[in-house]
Amino acid sequence: MSQQKIVLLFIAVVVFGSILYTFVGGGEQTEQYIERIEKERERQFKYLKYNQESPLTEAQKRELDQLDFYPVDPGFLVKARIEPIEIKKMIEVPLTDGSVEKYLRHSFAVFELDGRELRLLLLQAAKEADKRNFFLAFADATSGEETYGGGRFLNLRQDGQRSITIDFNLAYNPYCAYNPDYACPIPPRENILEVPIRAGEKNYTK
Template identity: 65%
Template structure:
């Protein structure tokens, strides 16, 4: 084998290994936990100190921490994205009787706890980055440890036809803290048949 062929084989091996690594790599457990904790800390600081926080001055004063389930990597799933063929604008009802406009964009299909699920991914009508999605969902823990009106996750598509959904990042809508806020109600197709013991727990008013 001449030098040119050896070099070519070497390059192909490196490319193949890089491809396999990309498909199989997982975050270091400590790095993963730190990432979730940073996001939770960001959420806490926003609610505690931001002028646009839904909390009253009294609530801000009393808030010492948000209540979460322990971080569990089993609730981080890879979902197949199935685009909606005829995308259309949906009017999603809000808790105050008004509506929010979202594009019915795709379905995320995945397996969790031995059950296959299919959730609707929404996209805000004015979303500039078409890789960003909004997931509003209900599950069997609602009213039994989590907010009765469901929870949200902000998603970003990270594959050509796949997306990562991490329920450890599930957070409460503003109306969980302040009933005067108008919050999108999770669509009927986003009712999970299992409890999701991950993410933020209910907030006690």
């Protein structure tokens, strides 16, 4: 390899590393980012095992030793642009028990993942006071096999005038994945992805 090619390769590596450093957590180093996600997962585990509001039964709590997650992958931390829906309206989102909850059909988050452009519908709870907070329910090609068949959830917050960060490493199971007595929103058809999202929480098994 010529000296010129070696220099160009070195520059490319430095640039990529700089981009990753800047993108992960806004300057957060990769190791720090992974540690932060792991701490959030530990917090989630402790909530399910010990909290009185946990959807788990007492027998489930005693048996729960850990939750099952995909390895943390910074590639699933994406910056999406927000495409507002011109005519926003309240819709009734069906729940797993046949009832409904009202959400505002607010906008689309548009981003690239593995070279494909994806679009996800952002919903806002009818009683949400902070208009920068959004709810995202989605299903993907792993649903029903590696992950819960009813999809997974993300709580998002708008962090730019026309942008929002989506971290699929924080995707979590709805309560009904642990206990069928709970009613959970079903992902809207716009959020049923054909691609696999191998990030976040896997299916819960007793």
